[in-house]
Amino acid sequence: SGTSRPVRILHHVQKVAQYGDAQSVLSAVDSYCSKIEWAMNVGDLKGQILDAVVLETRPHYVLELGTYCGYSTVRIARLLPPGARLFSIEMNPQYAQVAREIIQHAGLDVDILVGCTSDLIPQLKKKLDIEKFDFVFIDHWKVSYLRDTKLLECDLLRPGSVLLADNVTCPGAPDYLHYMRTSPRYESQYFPSRLEYLSRGGGGALPGIKLLLNVT
Numbered sequence: 001s002g003t004s005r006p007v008r009i010l011h012h013v014q015k016v017a018q019y020g021d022a023q024s025v026l027s028a029v030d031s032y033c034s035k036i037e038w039a040m041n042v043g044d045l046k047g048q049i050l051d052a053v054v055l056e057t058r059p060h061y062v063l064e065l066g067t068y069c070g071y072s073t074v075r076i077a078r079l080l081p082p083g084a085r086l087f088s089i090e091m092n093p094q095y096a097q098v099a100r101e102i103i104q105h106a107g108l109d110v111d112i113l114v115g116c117t118s119d120l121i122p123q124l125k126k127k128l129d130i131e132k133f134d135f136v137f138i139d140h141w142k143v144s145y146l147r148d149t150k151l152l153e154c155d156l157l158r159p160g161s162v163l164l165a166d167n168v169t170c171p172g173a174p175d176y177l178h179y180m181r182t183s184p185r186y187e188s189q190y191f192p193s194r195l196e197y198l199s200r201g202g203g204g205a206l207p208g209i210k211l212l213l214n215v216t
């Protein structure tokens with residue numbers, strides 16, 4: 001097929017979701033990825049955990065690592081009060097462009113920064129006139145979670161900042177998980193869940209590898 005999976009998701013959103021209606025955009029992505037083809041969006045089950053943490057934190061400055069198609073970006077942005085700012089970093093320019101169009105279709109305003117987190121995080125203070133992030137959603141390369149968290153600790157976090165990370169057990173970010181559970185800087189909480197789009201009735205293609213995961 002000539003198009004990429006993110007582009008097919010974008011086309012589905014543009015076809016079935018109501019312009020300016022963030023919830024219909026989320027529902028369109030979730031129905032496509034549970035019925036037609038799996039994709040690594042955080043999904044609706046873990047998305048409800050994300051929603052709860054955002055609502056409880058009421059953040060003003062938010063950073064997301066790993067935009068992909070913008071699904072979690074829309075999930076977060078739709079819950080922020082006016083005046084709050086959301087920045088999302090994506091390394092893949094094609095993903096970033098799809099995300100911009102999905103976020104636009106949802107009627108939301110987000111700054112997508114294209115580049116590698118290890119390059120961009122140290123530049124954020126200078127680039128954006130913000131002090132600290134109140135909330136960070138981490139969902140990019142699992143091997144980069146710990147490295148990038150330590151970069152954030154150099155003056156982009158404050159006492160009370162909340163970090164929420166997807167996939168710490170599946171596919172896994174064991175070094176990050178151990179660090180957060182043992183560092184005196186953090187109180188850690190683990191939310192058991194299931195991999196996105198697995199509890200499936202319909203057909204649809206699963207990701208490349210056979211998913212025989214006993215995911216807790």
Ligand SMILES: Cn1cnc(CNC(=O)c2cc(-c3ccc(F)cc3)cc(O)c2O)c1
Binds near residue numbers: 139195207209
């Ligand atoms: C290419 N790329 C750009 N960003 C990233 C970072 N995200 C992931 O790697 C990621 C992977 C999986 C996943 C994949 C296959 C499988 F069998 C089970 C789980 C789930 C997720 O929620 C993820 O966030 C990857």
Ligand SMILES: [Mg+2]
Binds near residue numbers: 041042
């Ligand atoms: Mg993920």
